[in-house]
Amino acid sequence: MTSKPVARINSIAVSGPALLCLLLGTLAFGQPQSTSPLENTSWQLIEMRGSSGLVQRPDNPENYLLRFRLENRSAITADCNEAGATWNHEGETLTLTRLVTTRKLCEAPSLFNFYIMNLQNTHRLRLEEDRLVLITDNDMAELIFEPYVFRPTF
The missing domain is CATH 2.40.128.270 (Lipocalin)
Structure with missing residues (x-):
């Protein structure tokens, strides 16, 4: 049985296709902006x-x-x-x-x-x-x- 590569992000397992979507989304929308400690x-x-x-x-x-x-x-x-x-x-x-x-x-x-x-x-x-x-x-x-x-x- 062949296992698919899995990446771990903050202790959450992410499979190849999901990881690809996550990376593409980051590239498309830029890096998350830092938030102020005042927010919320x-x-x-x-x-x-x-x-x-x-x-x-x-x-x-x-x-x-x-x-x-x-x-x-x-x-x-x-x-x-x-x-x-x-x-x-x-x-x-x-x-x-x-x-x-x-x-x-x-x-x-x-x-x-x-x-x-x-x-x-x-x-x-x-x-x-x-x-x-x-x-x-x-x-x-x-x-x-x-x-x-x-x-x-x-």
Whole structure:
């Protein structure tokens, strides 16, 4: 009995024809693009720090979410409003563009205006062990986030 050559890719056996299709597909579409470590992550705002020393903390961090989705799309919760934007991350640079938002009047105290304004002006980021820090142009403000994990309530 003659056995067909088999290649192993990440511990998955791939036969000759399947391997050929895989290689041709890679050549036809190019190498997979590297993805940002932000892709498919969700963050909740815990603090905004201004260059003047002003520190603002949301009463409920779950009301201020930033979700980095596939294809450079983001979903944003800003108190009683929802927003979306396109994001681009290269090295220490992060930009949010084409930001659109609903404009409901949220009950006081609301950080909606400062939060959206600072997101629009974000230029850099720092990824720390369990924190995401967004830094605005001219270092006027830092937005500090922690990972957000959805916990359903039944």
